[in-house]
Amino acid sequence: MKLELYTPHKNQIKIHExxxxxxxxxxxRRFGKSALALNEALARAIQVKEQVIWIILPQLKQAKExxxxxxxxxxxxxxxVASGVLEMNRSDLYLxxxxxxSWSSLKGSDNYDSLRGAGLNLIIWDEIADxxxxxxxxxxxxxxxxxxxxxxxxxxxxxxxxxxxxxxxxDHKNVIPDFGKPIQPDADWQTxxxxxxxxxxxxxxxxxxxxxxxxxxxxxxxxxxxxxxxFWMQEWMASFEESAGRFFPVWAYSTHVYPxxxxxxxxxxxxxxxDWGRTAPFAxxxxxxxxxxxxxxxxxxxxxxAEIYGSGKSPFEWAKEIVEMRKKYQxxxxxxxxxxxxxxxxxxxxxxxxxxxxxxxxxxxxxx
Numbered sequence: 001m002k003l004e005l006y007t008p009h010k011n012q013i014k015i016h017e018x019x020x021x022x023x024x025x026x027x028x029r030r031f032g033k034s035a036l037a038l039n040e041a042l043a044r045a046i047q048v049k050e051q052v053i054w055i056i057l058p059q060l061k062q063a064k065e066x067x068x069x070x071x072x073x074x075x076x077x078x079x080x081v082a083s084g085v086l087e088m089n090r091s092d093l094y095l096x097x098x099x100x101x102s103w104s105s106l107k108g109s110d111n112y113d114s115l116r117g118a119g120l121n122l123i124i125w126d127e128i129a130d131x132x133x134x135x136x137x138x139x140x141x142x143x144x145x146x147x148x149x150x151x152x153x154x155x156x157x158x159x160x161x162x163x164x165x166x167x168x169x170x171d172h173k174n175v176i177p178d179f180g181k182p183i184q185p186d187a188d189w190q191t192x193x194x195x196x197x198x199x200x201x202x203x204x205x206x207x208x209x210x211x212x213x214x215x216x217x218x219x220x221x222x223x224x225x226x227x228x229x230x231f232w233m234q235e236w237m238a239s240f241e242e243s244a245g246r247f248f249p250v251w252a253y254s255t256h257v258y259p260x261x262x263x264x265x266x267x268x269x270x271x272x273x274x275d276w277g278r279t280a281p282f283a284x285x286x287x288x289x290x291x292x293x294x295x296x297x298x299x300x301x302x303x304x305x306a307e308i309y310g311s312g313k314s315p316f317e318w319a320k321e322i323v324e325m326r327k328k329y330q331x332x333x334x335x336x337x338x339x340x341x342x343x344x345x346x347x348x349x350x351x352x353x354x355x356x357x358x359x360x361x362x363x364x365x366x367x368x
Contacts, residue, residue, distance in 0.1 A: 006039040006076050008032075009200035011192075015152075016040065020190035024170045025154045026163075028196030028238040030212070033154045034066055037124045038073055040152060041104040044122055045095065046085070051102035053122040054115075056139070058130040060093075060108025066126075067106055068093065109135035121146045128155035129163040130310065136162070157240045159309055164240050167191045177240060195237045231281060270331055272322075273340040276356045277311055284308040284322055286329065305329065315356055319363035333368045 008016060012032055015025055016039075027033050041053045057063040067073055068090070077095060080086040087096040093106040107115060112135035120142040125131055143149040153166050160179055167176045168183040170191030196216055202209035216236050223232035233239040269289040276282060286306035292299055306325050308318065326333055345356040354362070 022189040024191040027194040045102040051121045053104040063106040124152045129158035315359035316363040
């Protein structure tokens with residue numbers, strides 16, 4: 001078997017060479033994020049003794065599909081397995097370097113409670129914007145007894161969630177807009193920002209490079225025609241967008257985020273809103289209605305306390321996440337007064353299958 005060595009392009013090299021304890025890579029689609037993450041793990045496992053390394057993705061199934069089956073990534077470690085340098089365990093999802101006795105394992109944040117207790121030297125969070133937020137608090141204390149531990153956060157933006165917070169902590173050159181968040185750079189952190197165009201794996205005149213750029217440019221034209229330029233900016237330019245996929249493009253963090261945590265008390269009416277999308281972004285929001293008396297005038301104030309946002313999942317998969325989010329806020333499903341939806345979700349699909357609305361209803365009946 002021919003060994004195909006990893007040759008990082010010039011922008012990946014900058015990340016590998018950094019000595020920062022916490023590194024944050026904000027990059028567009030097809031920049032080479034997963035190849036960077038995998039080879040960061042392999043390099044440490046092969047060169048340093050007695051290391052425990054985890055690559056964590058939002059879902060364990062996703063980790064298997066990307067790192068265990070995709071030939072674009074397996075080509076980097078299968079020759080080492082064939083030559084006996086690495087031991088591969090397909091059931092437990094790890095690679096062990098026999099010479100150093102260092103372990104690189106694949107994990108999913110979808111069952112983060114099962115990941116407690118292990119002592120770790122390096123954590124690599126891939127697709128960080130989709131990782132369950134609770135997973136950070138559960139897993140990262142495992143680094144405490146490793147004085148030379150490192151953390152690598154890799155992903156493409158998705159709104160202004162925790163990934164945006166991490167990026168600001170390493171942003172010493174003010175390239176990441178803060179949108180009013182009071183987060184200051186930390187000396188132990190370093191952030192890089194790269195668009196998809198910054199994938200420098202090919203020479204500028206190569207057929208691959210020309211085709212790659214042409215494809216991204218065509219997606220921009222499509223986005224402009226559909227009024228979804230903010231989403232294109234997020235996915236390909238790795239831009240933190242306040243309005244990408246949101247109902248209200250005028251939404252802004254600095255003016256629409258309440259500084260104190262809202263507790264959905266029993267007397268508050270709870271309702272939800274949903275905008276369907278499988279390839280286009282899907283969005284779901286949890287709201288509470290709070291009666292307010294201001295200078296003798298009574299009115300209702302609506303607070304949005306939770307959001308789920310993304311693409312590529314079925315109604316059942318999204319319904320499962322919605323039920324979990326309700327549990328997080330200790331809201332029983334029967335407290336939800338109604339769900340506001342786009343009217344088109346009630347229409348039967350062109351292939352004759354049930355409408356999106358009916359698919360969600362069926363999913364909720366199974367899950368609740």
